[in-house]
Amino acid sequence: MTFTEILFGYLSGGIVLGTVAWIGFALHTAYTQIDLMLDHLHNCPAVRARAPLRHGGPWGKLLLVGGLSGIVTFPNGLLKRGLLSAEDLRTFPAPLKRKLAVMQWSVIGLLGFAFLLWGVGKVVGWHE
Template identity: 55%
Template sequence: MNTAESFFGYLCGAVILGVFSWIGIALRIAYTKMDLMLRHLKNSSVVAHLTQLRKGGPWSKLLLVGSISGIVTFPSFYVKRGRVCLDDLSTFPILLKRKLVILQWGGILLLSLGFVMWLLGKSIGWLE
């Protein structure tokens, strides 16, 4: 294995560790801040449909936190369609909103990096 392949392997490992860290952070937010998030988004129809996931296991909680972070990160998409109440978003706690936005963009970045690494490995021939 040459230096480029080693670097590629370490970079892929870093992306995988980042994904596991992202999952851990999202689960921590889900188990500690779920009631607060749902209380602040109680008038939004999209969240009303997702509250059933609250009683599920860890994967359901990940889906709920991911959905709420998407709503908080890209509010205009949901407001235009009437799925989110603008008053709910304006009263949402600033620090929690910031954490969810960072979580959302971090997830987007990690998925993009993983896809780019896969494409690079396939095109060079390191992944069979």
């Protein structure tokens, strides 16, 4: 194996470990703060549509936290369509909003880096 292949292997392993850590962090947030998040966003149709996921076990809670992090991080489209209450978003706790935004941007970064490595591997010819 060349140095470049070893480097890409370590980088890919880092992506896998980062993804596992993100899932653990998201599940911890779901099991400890889901009620607080749903209470603060109770007037939002977009959140009410996702709320039954809280009873869907770990997978449902993971989907719910992922959806809420996207809603809190990128609210403009939902605000324009009336699916998100501006008052609920304004009163949402800032530390929790920051935590959800970091979660959202970190998973975007992990996926982006994974696709970048995949693309480089395609160009170099490591993947068929």
